[in-house]
Amino acid sequence: MNSGVENIRRLKKRISKGKRSISSRRWLERQINDPFSIAASEGIYRSRSAYKLIELNNKFKLFKKGDNVLDLGSSPGGWSQVVSKLISSSKHGNLVAIDIKKMELINGVHFINGDIKDEKVINLIKKRFINVDVVISDMAPNSIGHKSTDQIRSQILSEKAFEVACIFLKNNGNFCCKIITGGEITSFVNILKYNFQYVKRYKPVSSRKDSAEIFLVGLNYRQDVVE
Numbered sequence: 001m002n003s004g005v006e007n008i009r010r011l012k013k014r015i016s017k018g019k020r021s022i023s024s025r026r027w028l029e030r031q032i033n034d035p036f037s038i039a040a041s042e043g044i045y046r047s048r049s050a051y052k053l054i055e056l057n058n059k060f061k062l063f064k065k066g067d068n069v070l071d072l073g074s075s076p077g078g079w080s081q082v083v084s085k086l087i088s089s090s091k092h093g094n095l096v097a098i099d100i101k102k103m104e105l106i107n108g109v110h111f112i113n114g115d116i117k118d119e120k121v122i123n124l125i126k127k128r129f130i131n132v133d134v135v136i137s138d139m140a141p142n143s144i145g146h147k148s149t150d151q152i153r154s155q156i157l158s159e160k161a162f163e164v165a166c167i168f169l170k171n172n173g174n175f176c177c178k179i180i181t182g183g184e185i186t187s188f189v190n191i192l193k194y195n196f197q198y199v200k201r202y203k204p205v206s207s208r209k210d211s212a213e214i215f216l217v218g219l220n221y222r223q224d225v226v227e
């Protein structure tokens with residue numbers, strides 16, 4: 001029996017057993033009915049988020065073999081697993097992953113355990129490479145359950161990801177970051193439009209409908225733009 005089926009059985013048992021709060025019951029039911037949670041539980045990727053990046057790459061062709069990639073907010077490692085497969089070649093692409101939380105090793109991925117807002121982390125990346133083809137960010141703050149605060153904190157991280165992209169991206173490089181909608185994101189999108197030839201907001205099918213997250217994609221970074 002595969003582990004995905006076992007996991008669903010275990011979840012169903014948890015629902016039928018004992019008293020549960022409405023929200024915990026809802027969470028369990030959602031896991032059982034969600035094909036991406038089922039796929040993630042089958043252990044191919046470490047996170048459900050991996051499927052969002054696969055969709056984003058199918059649509060926008062973010063990566064190619066041999067690319068240098070920065071993965072911001074990488075733990076537990078689903079996006080890094082997806083990227084390392086896409087960039088690996090005889091030439092070997094370089095993937096540097098960063099997170100405040102620890103991440104289990106992935107072959108060919110250089111992991112930095114730290115906060116992207118910390119200058120020391122930026123210097124550690126610089127030691128590894130300075131010319132990056134793609135910067136991706138799935139960074140998310142710990143939710144405090146207050147919508148507008150969570151939105152602002154998410155936007156700060158997305159803007160930080162763009163700042164980091166401006167340090168490392170090659171001319172014509174690509175960028176993709178998660179952002180929580182609901183606040184004033186138009187000015188941020190306009191800054192991206194100024195710096196990339198093509199900018200798109202995108203909500204992957206694998207992103208839960210009731211989640212306010214979307215992804216901003218910037219293709220072909222224009223290094224010559226003066227800020």
Ligand SMILES: C[S@@+](CC[C@H](N)C(=O)[O-])C[C@H]1O[C@@H](n2cnc3c(N)ncnc32)[C@H](O)[C@@H]1O
Nearest residue numbers: 047049073076077078079099100116138139140
């Ligand atoms: C949704 S998870 C990323 C999941 C990951 N893409 C995957 O597929 O496994 C968001 C991550 O952002 C990280 N994060 C939040 N703020 C950060 C910061 N300032 N610097 C580095 N990582 C951060 C969190 O620790 C968390 O692990």
